[in-house]
Amino acid sequence: MARLSYVELPAKTTGPLIDFYTGAFGCDFTDYGPDYAATTTNDVELGLNASTDAAIAFLLPLFQVEDLEAALERVIAGGGTITVPIFAYPGGRRFHFKDPAGNELGAFVAEE
Numbered sequence: 001m002a003r004l005s006y007v008e009l010p011a012k013t014t015g016p017l018i019d020f021y022t023g024a025f026g027c028d029f030t031d032y033g034p035d036y037a038a039t040t041t042n043d044v045e046l047g048l049n050a051s052t053d054a055a056i057a058f059l060l061p062l063f064q065v066e067d068l069e070a071a072l073e074r075v076i077a078g079g080g081t082i083t084v085p086i087f088a089y090p091g092g093r094r095f096h097f098k099d100p101a102g103n104e105l106g107a108f109v110a111e112e
Contacts, residue, residue, distance in 0.1 A: 002063040002064060002065045002066075003063065003064055004061055005043075005044055005062065006044065006046075006047060006061070006064065006106075006108065007044065007046055007059060007061050008046075008047040008049050008106075009046065009049065009059060009060075010049055010050075010055065010057060011048045012050060013035075014031070014036065014037045014050050017048045018037055018048065027039050027046060028040075028041070029048070035050040035051045035052070036048065036051060054089075058104065060096070060104060060105065060106055061106070062106040062107065063105065063106070063108070064109070065107050065108070065109055066109065067109070068086060068093055068094070068095070068107060069086070072095055072107070075097045075107070078100075080098060080099050080100065081098045082096070082097050083096045083098055083104060084096035091110060091111065091112075092108050093111060094107060094108035
């Protein structure tokens with residue numbers, strides 16, 4: 001069973017958001033380069049995306065799955081629309097989709 005385990009926020013730069021979420025909620029971030037940082041608590045993680053080449057426009061909830069290709073097939077079969085095909089990033093692979101109501105989400109698999 002998949003679980004909602006990651007929420008990614010768009011950002012112009014990660015620094016001010018890291019300061020905000022650390023100060024307001026005690027979050028502890030790991031930097032993954034100049035334009036991405038994330039919490040790594042093994043609970044629901046929070047990612048800060050300031051990327052120019054992989055930018056997101058809105059909050060992006062992500063489901064962690066065991067088989068990414070099977071999840072993609074189930075999304076399509078259920079009436080979802082793929083908005084970003086499967087791509088690799090440091091630590092895994094994912095895709096984005098819109099559900100039948102037009103909400104954008106993603107699914108990912110963690111890889112080492």
